[in-house]
Amino acid sequence: MEPKAVPVNNYYGEVVMIKRAIVIIMDSVGVGALPDSDKYGDVGVNTLNNIAKNHEGFNIPNLKKLGIGNIEGTGAVGGEKSAFGAYARMAEVSSGKDTTIGHWELTGIHTFEPFNTYPEGFPPEVVEAFEEAVGRNIICNKPASGTAVIEELGEEHMETGKPIVYTSADSVFQIAAHEDIIPLEELYRMCEAARNICTGKHSVARVIARPFTGQPGSFERTSNRRDYSVSPPSDTLLDYIKSAGKDVIAVGKIVDIFNGQGITEDIHTKSNMDGVDQTIRYIKSQNEGIIMTNLVDFDAKYGHRRNATGYAKALEEFDERIPEILAAMSEDDVVFFTADHGNDPTYKGTDHTREYVPLIVYGKGIQPNVDMGTRKSFADMAATIADMLGVEYGGNGESFYSSIKR
Template sequence: MIDRVILLVLDSVGIGALPDAEKYDDMGADTLGNIVKETGSIHLPNLQQLGLGNIESVKAINAIKNPSGTFGRAAELSVGKDTTTGHWEIAGLITKEPFRTFPDGFPSEIMEAFEKKIGTKTLGNYAASGTVIIEELGEKHMKTGYPIIYTSADSVFQIAAHEEIIPINKLYNMCEIAREMMQGDYALARIIARPFEGELGAFSRTHRRKDYSLSPPHPTILNYCEEAGYPVIGIGKIDDIFNSKGVTHSVHTENNMDGINQTLKAMDKYSSGLIFTNLVDFDMKYGHRRDALGYRLALEEADTRIPEILSKMKTNDVLIITADHGNDPTHPGTDHTREYVPIIITGNHISAGLNLGTRCSFADIASTISELLNTKDTGNGIGFSELILKS
């Protein structure tokens, strides 16, 4: 009955702290709710119509009497609160052991080996905000040509470089070297290229960011869709997060609006399969930078594009909107936050106004997609297609 699923991840749009948030120092985190408290209001009429305000724990947006979508929320079973664990769990893979982190910087044996392989010294090697560290070390980087290395509370090894100092292909090559090194005992979730441009005092990161992730250790719903003969279109950083595993077509994007544009183009081009889109600006540009107003405005801008997606949906399409973790811009620090994520579902064959309550895992989404598209199941999560499909 269902030919195509459009899975839209609003990166970091959490809706309230999980019961175990205390373990992550995230008590009181509520990305959506605290944005509204901080800025005074938010206008998301299209997401509200689909049922966002009807989800348990969403208090900042009014519930409506007859939402057009099915709605609920999901808890995270995986250990962690980062991009990789969140997306992998959405795709049906539970991460039971946390990825390694290096909050005090990477050990000397790693850095010495890395510098030897790339043929140059490095700068930084500490945990920092990406925008802050390029302001701190950008001038020295411009003078020496040394790449800037930094990390965060996430399992990441990030390399920042001005595109006029270290060409983008050379930066990518450095990341590939780091990816090869950071395995086994030093396995990290992601190596990230962080190119930037501009002059001292006015540096800005470019859209040529690239993530080099570990390969998922087990098949995900992406693999099973591909096995079933469906196209799997990764839009944004999806291809990077899954290290291309299970992605048959990939489109990198410049920003949220480009992500939606590319989703609409994919809907025109592919009549079946899985279109998996990540809108990263919420997280990268506003959550980590603790910019509540910018986050609110970005959400409102994305909301205006929802009708375009709905208008392109065919009779046998299903749209699922969710998130991968939180990133409360009012919370101390610059890290992700451990939160529930929304689930909103709509389509011609989907019941309207059904409350899915609280799902025990993001993996319920993957299991539901396997039921809708009649593919193998990952073995994680509990599908809810029988609940949401019209009889």
């Protein structure tokens, strides 16, 4: 028998059912260093607060009204006496600060063995196996910024046809190729070959296709990126919702992060704004269960590139769309705004930063202006969503639903 949703009271005292959770992951919008951040080389990091401190006039009024500036560590944003949403910050239990581990914890999995990283580049056995599999020699094989590496090696790549293989401080095997030199389908096949090679003792969290276009001096990465992840080691919140016969809709790179596991429908997106457009389209359509969206531009375009001004503008641009998201919601919807890690654009280097992430919960069945303090795990969100939807759940986390429901 399909589990029944949990009834709650809306603003008018009527009993309604929570039928759908909308989760919007603001990729890398952290809210302060975790207690162990120094072990990861991150001291004094705080993505959102440092952006606010360093940009006079920075204004995200809709997120502020929902309560983001009331979260501990976000004082520079500015608080709201009567926030519309419930709010908290969540600590990461898992080891690491990468996309995959962050998303897995948001859906109920704790990971204590971090994925492999390659600060010296990939070893010969990996490179040789890859070159044999794809029939091409490679260039680069070192940690690098994605935009810098194509400027450095893009012309050589175009002249030789050799794919640019590089990594970063994250557990990634990245392949950059000009779309006119290595067609997309061939690039994707290369990624599939790398995914098969990067297993076992050389397992990486993600293999990423990084296509680009243009000419030397004006190369530009395209929106045809694809991520090839390892599958989660156990069921996530998405699997539990799917098993209950409900919809699990993935917007953006969510389907890649979970390697398709637990997902009933998905769509890739070209930008943050496209991600918002697709999310609103799904909110307005007939579905019941969960819509999970990743807005990757914050991380990929601004965090890694240490472009604090661009990051600030991207946050303001997203904030302007929030009224549309809320207006599209039904009375039986609840929206969650959160993140998967930090990427402080005011900090040194180009890597993610180990931070708390924000959590805002809003809907007609949710009490406004509830401060939930600091949650012990990202997985608390997963347990809460399962509780709201009345779905049987066996993952990590502690539900806070009883403290915020009307």
